[in-house]
Structures are given as structure tokens and as C-alpha cells.
Amino acid sequence: MTDVLRNDRVRAVIDPTRGARLTSLVIDGHEVLGRASSPHIDPAIADGCFPMVPWAGRVRDGRLELYGATYELPQTDGTHALHGLGHVAAWERVAEGAYELTIGEPWPTEGIATLTYELLDDGMRIELSWDDDTEAPCSVGLHPWFRRRLDTGGDLVASLRPESMVERGTDGLPTGRLVAPTPGPWDDCFQLAATPVLTWPGALQLTLESSSAWWVVYDEPDDTVCVEPQTAPPDAFDHPALQPEGPWPHGVWLEITARTI
Known part of the structure; x- marks a missing residue:
């Protein structure tokens, strides 16, 4: 059974059995979340907005080295571990x-992940946290799939202004270096120079604000665009240059606010 939150402008649907993901977000009558139709995308990660915890993105070969031991994580993306354990669980x-x-x-x-959804007058605030009572490495994030086309208006225009990009090697995973952004399409992690803005001309404009400095942008599908705040880049566990200077952040928030245009 799904849960529904609503106010005068916003209606949100959450499915606790599917990672407590946001399966629908309607603002001013427009459904902004969608599902990727590509058969190459795992259906478990192809829709709505879901939590990534206790790691976000890929972990190379599903292997995590910690405290002198090697841990094997589920290999759900070829040989790699992808997007944590929370999105396929019942919360x-x-x-x-x-x-x-x-x-x-x-x-x-072992720890507890907490996910909260709060309606705003013009959108929604989502918060995800991870508490295992340690300072062990972790990364958390939120993975929304935005529709390229709404029921009205023009196709999505994403204003992202990437400042630096995490370089990917020939295997598609980070090399550990930051480089100048290259042209899309992207399945890449960035530091941005400004807050992301998504515009459907003649319909709606969304502003995305987050506590995170890192954003993964995945705009290769024809029908969806993902703009995902993460506390660390994918596979940061293997790359000291991509890790935080202090403690690993254990939480992230995302605010989605809208105006009709």
C-alpha cells in the first residue's frame, strides 16, 4: 500500500515496499517523475526517486576494503555494486x-537509514541519513528520474553549469581525477557552479537545492533525465582524492521547488 502526501499545489506518492521511493510527484497538475523505458536499465532503479544508502553509485567489482578486511557487495551492475541496499528493501x-x-x-x-518527505508550499524537501554509530566510510544520495516531456509545454531544458567533472576510465568508473567538463550526453559526477534548474518551457520550472557538493547527471535515455545529489562521487572508497577531508557525511537533503511558467 502506498502513502500519499498532498497540499494545494503538490501531491506525492511513496511506496514503502519499494525502498520507500517517491513513485509520483505532481506539482501544479504536472507529473514530473517518470520511468526510463530502455530495456538496458534495471527495472529496480528505473523510476521515481529512490534512496541510495549506504553507498551511492558504483563500487568497483563490489569490493570494499575496510579495517584490513575485504567485503563483497552485491554485483548488480555487471561486476560492480550499484546504488546501495535501501532501494530494493521494504522500509x-x-x-x-x-x-x-x-x-x-x-x-x-550495521545501522539505520532514515528517509523523510516534507511537503513545501511549492514543492518537496527530501532528507536521507545513515547512522551506524561509526565514522566508517559511506556515501548516500537521492536518485530522481525526471520526465523529459510533461503533459504540456516543451521538452526539458536542464541548466546545470558543471564546474569540474570526475574523470571516468575506459571501464566507465572514476580514475580518481577531477577534469574539465566534457560535452554530454552524460553518466558522470560533477561539482556545479550553480544550483540545477530544470525547465519545461510553457509549463513548469524546478529548482534543485541540496546539501551536497556532488551531483551525478545521467541524461543518456531518450525519455528521462537524472540529476542526483550524492555525498561523495561513485567509487570514492577507492580514490583518496575524491574523499572528504574530514568525516564522511552521513546525510543529504534535496529540495525541489517549482514555479509555473
Whole structure:
């Protein structure tokens, strides 16, 4: 059974059994979330907006080295581990718009992930946190699939202004270097010079604000665009240059606000 949050302008649907993901977000009558139709994309990650915890993006060969031990994570993207463990689990509803999930093995620590959805007058605030009572490495993120086309208006125009990009090697995973952004299409991680803005001319404009400095942009599909805040780039566990200077962040928030145009 899904949960529904609504106010005068916004209606959100959450499915606790599918990673407590946001399966629908309607603002001013427009459904902004969609599903990628490509058969090459795993259906478990192809729709809505879902949490990535306790890691976001890919981990090379599903292998995590921690405290002198090697941990094997599920290889769900070829030989790599992808997008954590939370998006395929059933979460417990603990309050209106609030969900929790206990995560342990095969992750090396045990903790609680918390996901909350709060309606705003003109959009939604989403918060995801991970608490394992340690300072072990982790990364968390949110993965929305935005429609390229709404029921009215022009095709999506994304204003992203990438400032630097995480270089990917021939295997598609980070090399550990930051480089100047290259032209899209992208399946890449960036630091941006400005807040992302998504515009459907003649219909709606969304502004995306986040606590994170890192954004993954995936705009290769014909029908969807992903703009994902993450606390660290994919596979940062293997690359000291991509890791935070202090403690690993254990939470991220995303605010989606809209105006009709």
C-alpha cells in the first residue's frame, strides 16, 4: 500500500515496499517523475526517486576494503555494486512521510537509514541519513528520474553549469581525477557552479537545492533525465582524492521547488 502526501499545489506518492521511493510527484497538475523505458536499465532503479544508502553509485567489482578486511557487495551492475541496499528493501513507516530501515550484512557495519518527505508550499524537501554509530566510510544520495516531456509545454531544458567533472576510465568508473567538463550526453559526477534548474518551457520550472557538493547527471535515455545529489562521487572508497577531508557525511537533503511558467 502506498502513502500519499498532498497540499494545494503538490501531491506525492511513496511506496514503502519499494525502498520507500517517491513513485509520483505532481506539482501544479504536472507529473514530473517518470520511468526510463530502455530495456538496458534495471527495472529496480528505473523510476521515481529512490534512496541510495549506504553507498551511492558504483563500487568497483563490489569490493570494499575496510579495517584490513575485504567485503563483497552485491554485483548488480555487471561486476560492480550499484546504488546501495535501501532501494530494493521494504522500509518501516514511523510517522507521516518518515521511514526507517535497518541495514547490516553484506555492508561491514550495521545501522539505520532514515528517509523523510516534507511537503513545501511549492514543492518537496527530501532528507536521507545513515547512522551506524561509526565514522566508517559511506556515501548516500537521492536518485530522481525526471520526465523529459510533461503533459504540456516543451521538452526539458536542464541548466546545470558543471564546474569540474570526475574523470571516468575506459571501464566507465572514476580514475580518481577531477577534469574539465566534457560535452554530454552524460553518466558522470560533477561539482556545479550553480544550483540545477530544470525547465519545461510553457509549463513548469524546478529548482534543485541540496546539501551536497556532488551531483551525478545521467541524461543518456531518450525519455528521462537524472540529476542526483550524492555525498561523495561513485567509487570514492577507492580514490583518496575524491574523499572528504574530514568525516564522511552521513546525510543529504534535496529540495525541489517549482514555479509555473
